[in-house]
Amino acid sequence: MKTLVQSILMLVLMTLLTGIIYPIVVTDLSRIFFPEQATGSLIKEGDRILGSKLIAQKFEEPEFFWPRPSACDYATLPSGASNLGPTSAALAKAISDRRKTFDGQAPGDLLTTSGSGLDPDISPEAALFQVSRVATARHLDQEKVRALVLDHVSGPQFGTLGQARVNVLALNLDLVRLK
Secondary structure: OHHHHHHHHHHHHHHHHHHHHHHHHHHHHHHHHOHHHHOOOEEEEOOEEEEEOOOOOOOOOOOOOOOOOOOOOOOOOOOOOOOOOOOOHHHHHHHHHHHHHOOOOOOHHHOOOOOOOOOOEEOHHHHHHOHHHHHHHHOOOHHHHHHHHHHOEEOOEOOOEOOOEEEHHHHHHHHHHOO
């Protein structure tokens, strides 16, 4: 009987500790030390939420920069990779179809999906590749659009992690403001 009581007390204690106290402490600490990320890195205009810096959004219109393709159609709940390998006929067909969209060659990140399916960034090369289409669709000078892209290039995180990147949502929002 003593072992049963100890087991039940341990279950209650661990449930309180790991199921209630720990999540509250971690959530509160994240709000203190990482307030933007803890609230979803939302981009707002007044009270209106335009999107998140951390999650890709679907842009298909020619007057916008397009993000990487998404295996989950940019849905957050079923997000993930397609699990298609380099020898997959389905992957080869998908890349071939995407290549046709760009009339031939395009940077790799515009042809292949990201691991999460929600990558908010593209390479500077992928953004610069789209300048002509976006400038033509918006009746803007290509050099002005190119300069906007270059203004949005972020270097590797902490100067060494990853590669240079361009946040597609931030770029498109500034593009809308560009006259």
